[in-house]
Amino acid sequence: MMNGRDGMTRILFYLDGFNNDPWKQSLLDIDPAIDVRSYPDWGTPDDGPAYAFVWKPKAGLLKQYTNIKAIFSIGAGVDHLLSDPYLPKHIPIIRMGDESLKEGMAEYMVMSVLMHHRKMPHILNLQRKQTWQHIIAKPANQVSVGIMGYGTLGKEIAKKLAPFGYKLNTWSKTPKPAKPNITHYSGESGLKHFLENTNIITSVLPSTPETTNLINAETLSWMPKGAAIINAGRGTLININNLVDAIDNGHISGATLDVFPEEPLDADHPLWKHDKIIITPHIAAITRMDSAAEYVIRNIKAIENNQEPENKLDIERGY
Amino acid sequence: MMNGRDGMTRILFYLDGFNNDPWKQSLLDIDPAIDVRSYPDWGTPDDGPAYAFVWKPKAGLLKQYTNIKAIFSIGAGVDHLLSDPYLPKHIPIIRMGDESLKEGMAEYMVMSVLMHHRKMPHILNLQRKQTWQHIIAKPANQVSVGIMGYGTLGKEIAKKLAPFGYKLNTWSKTPKPAKPNITHYSGESGLKHFLENTNIITSVLPSTPETTNLINAETLSWMPKGAAIINAGRGTLININNLVDAIDNGHISGATLDVFPEEPLDADHPLWKHDKIIITPHIAAITRMDSAAEYVIRNIKAIENNQEPENKLDIERGY
Numbered sequence: 001m002m003n004g005r006d007g008m009t010r011i012l013f014y015l016d017g018f019n020n021d022p023w024k025q026s027l028l029d030i031d032p033a034i035d036v037r038s039y040p041d042w043g044t045p046d047d048g049p050a051y052a053f054v055w056k057p058k059a060g061l062l063k064q065y066t067n068i069k070a071i072f073s074i075g076a077g078v079d080h081l082l083s084d085p086y087l088p089k090h091i092p093i094i095r096m097g098d099e100s101l102k103e104g105m106a107e108y109m110v111m112s113v114l115m116h117h118r119k120m121p122h123i124l125n126l127q128r129k130q131t132w133q134h135i136i137a138k139p140a141n142q143v144s145v146g147i148m149g150y151g152t153l154g155k156e157i158a159k160k161l162a163p164f165g166y167k168l169n170t171w172s173k174t175p176k177p178a179k180p181n182i183t184h185y186s187g188e189s190g191l192k193h194f195l196e197n198t199n200i201i202t203s204v205l206p207s208t209p210e211t212t213n214l215i216n217a218e219t220l221s222w223m224p225k226g227a228a229i230i231n232a233g234r235g236t237l238i239n240i241n242n243l244v245d246a247i248d249n250g251h252i253s254g255a256t257l258d259v260f261p262e263e264p265l266d267a268d269h270p271l272w273k274h275d276k277i278i279i280t281p282h283i284a285a286i287t288r289m290d291s292a293a294e295y296v297i298r299n300i301k302a303i304e305n306n307q308e309p310e311n312k313l314d315i316e317r318g319y
Numbered sequence: 320m321m322n323g324r325d326g327m328t329r330i331l332f333y334l335d336g337f338n339n340d341p342w343k344q345s346l347l348d349i350d351p352a353i354d355v356r357s358y359p360d361w362g363t364p365d366d367g368p369a370y371a372f373v374w375k376p377k378a379g380l381l382k383q384y385t386n387i388k389a390i391f392s393i394g395a396g397v398d399h400l401l402s403d404p405y406l407p408k409h410i411p412i413i414r415m416g417d418e419s420l421k422e423g424m425a426e427y428m429v430m431s432v433l434m435h436h437r438k439m440p441h442i443l444n445l446q447r448k449q450t451w452q453h454i455i456a457k458p459a460n461q462v463s464v465g466i467m468g469y470g471t472l473g474k475e476i477a478k479k480l481a482p483f484g485y486k487l488n489t490w491s492k493t494p495k496p497a498k499p500n501i502t503h504y505s506g507e508s509g510l511k512h513f514l515e516n517t518n519i520i521t522s523v524l525p526s527t528p529e530t531t532n533l534i535n536a537e538t539l540s541w542m543p544k545g546a547a548i549i550n551a552g553r554g555t556l557i558n559i560n561n562l563v564d565a566i567d568n569g570h571i572s573g574a575t576l577d578v579f580p581e582e583p584l585d586a587d588h589p590l591w592k593h594d595k596i597i598i599t600p601h602i603a604a605i606t607r608m609d610s611a612a613e614y615v616i617r618n619i620k621a622i623e624n625n626q627e628p629e630n631k632l633d634i635e636r637g638y
Binding site for chain 2: 100104106107108111114115118120123124131134135136139140159160163165263264265267269272273279281282283288
């Protein structure tokens, strides 16, 4: 692989709080000739062209390295980059979309949908009360599952849910091409119909001004009685107080939350104790080093061949 | 549909403790001409040929009705019939195998496999401790899922698990034809290899002398460290004390149990409190009235046309 004047692919890696060595090794396993530099040993901008591969880099850092040709996010979300007021927006920014992330998210969502459909939160509470009680679930073909966010992750979720026979609805900001056996809704105008027709919501929506507090007292009231919500996108989607109220007054049956407005969720937060809310510690989809390395190197090649990389951030849309 | 001398299909229904009317109606919805008789209004053996459709009938009852041409079990298990010393074994006995039972069991098993693979029992415990902790699961292609009992239900489980990319192993009493991407083991001699190569066991095995206590201290020791067990077949499969010991000494990571040696599980039973065991109240697969009625009427037709009915009990095998 050739890149720039010295013919070497240079990757500037940033991941605070984790051992960076296995990540470096995953890249070198694919191409031993890559010059992988872990922060703070990024050298100087004069060292030649480079690609940033980062998670939550310090604000202003990326701007200093004017040799960066493209920025790869270690996760699917890019809010950790967009919060940097000095983010160099003129270069390509690429969201993670490797196989492990898609697989992990689909596993989490199928598991959580089945858990709500089969009333596991209730059954887990019965276990705590040492109570044997016959619990009947509806047949899957009488349950509508909605997917909010219908990009790389949403499509994988739909694919993995389909064999179970649920009615599938999807919602996204912009209209998407029709698919067999999926009812697609879009935009502000489509949201009400989507929610009215959905028993179990799964969300992988990114954090943008439009998605912030999108699930609130009003939109929750549009959902059918007994509906459930699974959120593994971003915590800003849901007004947590409104959700707790809707669960406590019996309109919403429960929720599974992997993401929160502030993470980690504070040890004293009352959400932990809510017996109709299952809390997971932002583990729905974890980028696996081997497939992430493969994804980054594949997309560096695409950029160098003047092809469009996968999952390139549209700054205007925010994802 | 014609049956016997008076040209009428007669079904003798027995289900104690539940309202029988919706069941009768499900049969009549398919064929209003059926003479459905709910116990004790079964009439006399002289009323003409009839089919029994029963769950846990009183011992000796079926023998008295010499007009019964075949016995349909309301559930997939037939231990409730085989425990009757007077069971008329010369007539066909048919296990339930309707779509709702297959669907329900596959939902339950996929949900439970994903829960153990993604370490949900541990995550649920962390929630109780209000603790946020990063939890990493192995990629699915490094996890072996084993299916014990590879008949109608086991095949549906394999089909629904396949898209997730697990390594699939199956075990049954007798050898089965090879299937792509599934490693099949059988018989006593195959059990050790099956268990040695399985990280998550799912069992839908029936209760027979051979399956009783099949999972015990010795066979548990054959499984890899960290293995998990999901049992939705019959409670007699597992020596519960041995399982608890193997979990407590760290060899087995946890279990999900839907069936127990005695049901309902006693309110004081220590199992309820075990934080690595998820207990569900025998709800993995519930026969749905509409599809069960369809199944029974379809198989009565088969019998009357001298065709082999589905899932006919082999008395020698015991399932």
